[in-house]
Amino acid sequence: METLNTILDVFFNVEIAVRVFPFLLQGLGMTLLLCAGVIPLGLAGGLALAWAASLNNRWLTAACAVYVDFFRAFPPLVLLIFLYFGLPFAGLDLPAIAAVGIGFLLNASSYYGEIFRAGIESVPKGQWEAARSTGLTRRQTMIAVILPQATRNVLPDLIGNTLEVAKLTSIASVVALGELLHTARLAQSLVYNPTPIVVAAMLYLALFWPLVRLLSRLEHRNIARR
Amino acid sequence: MQDGWARFAFAYLNPEVAAEWGPKILDGAFVTIQLGLATIAAGLALGMALAMLRASAPRWVQMAIVVFVDIFRAWPPLVVIIVLYYAFPYVDLPMGAFTATWLALSFVLASFAEEIWWAGLQAVPKGQWEAARSTGLSHFQALVWVAIPQAVRMTIPPLLNRTIAIVKGTALGSVVALPEILGQATSAMSLAGNPTPLTLAALGYLAIFLPVVILGRWIERRFAWKR
Amino acid sequence: MDVQSRPVLELAGLHKSFGGVDVLKGVDLAVAPGELVFLIGPSGSGKSTLLRCCNRLEEPDDGAVIVDGENILSPGCDLNRVRQKIGMVFQAFNLYPHMTALGNVALALRKVQGMAKDAAEAKARAALARVGLADKAGSYPAQLSGGQQQRVAIARALALEPKIVLFDEPTSALDPELVGSVLAVMRELKIGGMTMVVVSHELAFARDAADRVVFMDGGRIVEQGTPASVFGAPREARTRDFVARLAERG
Ligand SMILES: Nc1ncnc2c1ncn2[C@@H]1O[C@H](COP(=O)(O)OP(=O)(O)OP(=O)(O)O)[C@@H](O)[C@H]1O
Ligand SMILES: [Mg+2]
Numbered sequence: 001m002e003t004l005n006t007i008l009d010v011f012f013n014v015e016i017a018v019r020v021f022p023f024l025l026q027g028l029g030m031t032l033l034l035c036a037g038v039i040p041l042g043l044a045g046g047l048a049l050a051w052a053a054s055l056n057n058r059w060l061t062a063a064c065a066v067y068v069d070f071f072r073a074f075p076p077l078v079l080l081i082f083l084y085f086g087l088p089f090a091g092l093d094l095p096a097i098a099a100v101g102i103g104f105l106l107n108a109s110s111y112y113g114e115i116f117r118a119g120i121e122s123v124p125k126g127q128w129e130a131a132r133s134t135g136l137t138r139r140q141t142m143i144a145v146i147l148p149q150a151t152r153n154v155l156p157d158l159i160g161n162t163l164e165v166a167k168l169t170s171i172a173s174v175v176a177l178g179e180l181l182h183t184a185r186l187a188q189s190l191v192y193n194p195t196p197i198v199v200a201a202m203l204y205l206a207l208f209w210p211l212v213r214l215l216s217r218l219e220h221r222n223i224a225r226r
Numbered sequence: 227m228q229d230g231w232a233r234f235a236f237a238y239l240n241p242e243v244a245a246e247w248g249p250k251i252l253d254g255a256f257v258t259i260q261l262g263l264a265t266i267a268a269g270l271a272l273g274m275a276l277a278m279l280r281a282s283a284p285r286w287v288q289m290a291i292v293v294f295v296d297i298f299r300a301w302p303p304l305v306v307i308i309v310l311y312y313a314f315p316y317v318d319l320p321m322g323a324f325t326a327t328w329l330a331l332s333f334v335l336a337s338f339a340e341e342i343w344w345a346g347l348q349a350v351p352k353g354q355w356e357a358a359r360s361t362g363l364s365h366f367q368a369l370v371w372v373a374i375p376q377a378v379r380m381t382i383p384p385l386l387n388r389t390i391a392i393v394k395g396t397a398l399g400s401v402v403a404l405p406e407i408l409g410q411a412t413s414a415m416s417l418a419g420n421p422t423p424l425t426l427a428a429l430g431y432l433a434i435f436l437p438v439v440i441l442g443r444w445i446e447r448r449f450a451w452k453r
Numbered sequence: 454m455d456v457q458s459r460p461v462l463e464l465a466g467l468h469k470s471f472g473g474v475d476v477l478k479g480v481d482l483a484v485a486p487g488e489l490v491f492l493i494g495p496s497g498s499g500k501s502t503l504l505r506c507c508n509r510l511e512e513p514d515d516g517a518v519i520v521d522g523e524n525i526l527s528p529g530c531d532l533n534r535v536r537q538k539i540g541m542v543f544q545a546f547n548l549y550p551h552m553t554a555l556g557n558v559a560l561a562l563r564k565v566q567g568m569a570k571d572a573a574e575a576k577a578r579a580a581l582a583r584v585g586l587a588d589k590a591g592s593y594p595a596q597l598s599g600g601q602q603q604r605v606a607i608a609r610a611l612a613l614e615p616k617i618v619l620f621d622e623p624t625s626a627l628d629p630e631l632v633g634s635v636l637a638v639m640r641e642l643k644i645g646g647m648t649m650v651v652v653s654h655e656l657a658f659a660r661d662a663a664d665r666v667v668f669m670d671g672g673r674i675v676e677q678g679t680p681a682s683v684f685g686a687p688r689e690a691r692t693r694d695f696v697a698r699l700a701e702r703g
Contacts, residue, residue, distance in 0.1 A: 006317070007317055010316045010317055011313065011316075011317070069436065069439045069440060069443065070432070070436070072390065072391075072435075072439045073390075073394075073431065073432055073435035073436040073438070073439045074394075074428070074431060074432065074435070075394040075395070075396075075397035075408070075431055075435075076394075077397045077398055077400070077401075077408065078397050078408055078424075078427060078428060078431055081408065081412060081424065082421075082424055082428065085412065085415065085421075085424070086238075086415070086421040086424045089237045089238070089420065089421045090233075090234065090237055090238070163299075164391070167300075167301075167302040167303075168302065169302075170302035170304045170305055171302075171304055171398070173304070174401060181302070181304065181305055181308070185308065185312075188312065193316070194309070194312060194313035194316050197305075197308060197309055197312060197313055198309070198313065200305065201301060201305055201309055204300065204301055204302060204305055205297060205300050205301065207300075208299075208300035208301075209296060209297075209300045211300075212296050212299045212300045213296065215299075216296075216341055216345075219341070219342075219345050220345045220348060
């Protein structure tokens with residue numbers, strides 16, 4: 001009982017939790033804002049990549065593959081550090097938010113690109129032929145016929161990657177962008193108690209857990225279909 | 227133009243800085259590789275153990291496993307690392323940066339692996355179990371010799387992708403001062419006042435992970451053909 | 454009763470229901486050594502359920518299943534040991550796709566009977582030879598035709614030297630031209646003295662290989678007798694209708 005109280009006092013000190021909560025909520029707001037920015041950015045980049053890869057130009061396809069593999073092999077934190085701490089040496093002083101934006105565009109688009117590519121490839125060739133035979137242009141076919149089916153076929157992967165991108169916004173704390181993890185660490189150093197981090201962890205859980213549940217349902221269906 | 231290139235090279239491809247700090251980065255690379263291998267070993271072993279337990283255990287154990295897995299799929303790995311590294315010393319459970327990063331990444335990988343393998347196990351046709359049980363194999367033997375090999379096989383591509391993504395997270399250890407590649411590079415960069423160590427770090431990561439990514443692509447294609 | 458004539462399989466008052474629906478409503482059946490019992494009946498009459506209760510792939514609700522003198526429903530029964538005495542052949546083959554034919558046959562020999570690898574493989578090869586597939590030992594299921602796959606599945610059951618083999622529509626998933634090879638193997642087994650219970654629609658096979666035809670309907674055995682009597686002069690109206698429809702279908 002005694003130890004339990006001590007542990008509670010350390011990890012979940014109610015008084016501290018109440019005190020830092022508004023501050024953490026600000027961080028949470030920033031995290032949500034970041035997600036709202038970087039997820040569309042990554043999706044757009046990925047779509048562009050997959051589209052380029054589907055143009056049947058050998059060089060373009062190969063270039064896309066190299067791009068994708070490069071950023072799949074490159075830890076996103078290294079990318080972010082390079083953009084934020086490395087580029088100033090070339091006289092390029094990016095604000096933190098820009099470094100995060102570019103870093104996420106490069107990293108997330110490679111993952112999204114790979115998913116969209118697999119989706120496009122999963123649509124039977126006959127769909128292209130049928131659409132083109134009715135006079136639709138390549139572009140129209142892609143937008144009206146192929147992409148809707150492709151997206152549906154890889155929806156679990158898209159949602160899964162979106163969750164990963166959203167979780168990854170936590171690395172923005174390293175460049176002092178005031179998102180949830182950053183505010184929590186700041187608060188922790190001020191109150192000298194880990195409660196803020198624990199509360200932040202719970203906020204992350206509350207934010208992402210529903211998505212995890214949804215995903216595990218979708219993934220089960222996905223693997224069972226194979 | 228010439229001048230611009232020279233300045234660029236002096237900053238990012240400086241041979242003297244590279245020579246001076248290269249060995250440090252190499253030290254870091256060993257830490258990264260050790261941490262990566264330890265994470266893969268522990269994460270996959272724990273993930274498999276959890277999947278097997280979930281396939282055999284009573285309902286409340288299954289629920290406990292689902293909760294564990296869900297939590298570590300929902301938490302950003304960096305948050306887990308920081309909780310382990312900064313929070314546990316307060317209850318007299320201090321752990322080094324290596325241990326904290328290793329534990330965090332292993333739990334995360336184990337959770338993803340469990341989820342993927344469990345889905346794979348669910349996809350093994352019921353007839354496979356019945357055939358195995360009808361020849362006298364126990365539930366556990368049928369699991370080990372019949373169901374798991376099939377589940378593992380059909381889940382190799384997604385698991386490989388996930389493993390690479392999580393093991394890349396070794397770089398997150400730098401946040402808790404783990405002297406892996408990135409940690410070495412950033413401290414070298416500030417000491418040398420030159421970003422060449424960061425270039426070396428980038429090359430180091432590519433040297434380690436690019437072959438794995440390419441291998442993954444190859445495996446994925448091979449499996450796509452087989453189907 | 455001497456050992457020779459003791460039934461290999463004996464079902465007494467077997468009951469089974471799924472979610473309140475009675476599927477088996479008290480089935481009694483004794484299968485003598487070397488006998489081939491041919492089980493027929495309309496879809497949903499409980500044939501598969503009956504077979505699956507014999508090795509407890511389905512758990513019977515009530516009654517007794519006695520295999521080789523041992524009630525396998527008694528609490529102390531070592532199910533995995535008993536199951537080796539009861540071979541089972543499935544409609545969908547259910548071969549393990551990640552193992553070769555040899556691996557499929559040898560798995561239980563090694564893991565259940567604890568045989569050494571060499572011995573298990575030698576025995577597995579012998580079983581494969583019995584079904585005419587000695588040359589396919591190294592092939593994976595995906596590389597075999599349906600008929601070959603089903604024969605491997607039979608070899609998998611035979612290798613354990615069962616007292617009885619249960620066949621649940623072993624040829625229903627096969628293209629017509631492949632059915633013969635499987636039936637030929639089953640005939641060989643019969644000649645070799647194997648005790649068998651076969652659920653199937655292959656009437657020609659029943660006529661010349663079965664000792665007894667059992668007609669089930671609505672979870673009960675309605676009529677049984679020699680093939681000639683059940684097919685030629687059925688006593689019950691339901692049997693007559695069913696046999697007539699089967700014969701029509703060819
Ligand atoms: N696992 C189960 N859960 C619920 N109902 C079941 C289950 N297995 C069988 N049944 C039901 O039990 C009844 C008998 O099924 P069974 O498979 O034994 O019939 P059958 O005689 O083998 O038919 P068929 O000739 O179509 O194979 C059917 O109504 C079926 O729907
Ligand atoms: Mg049936």
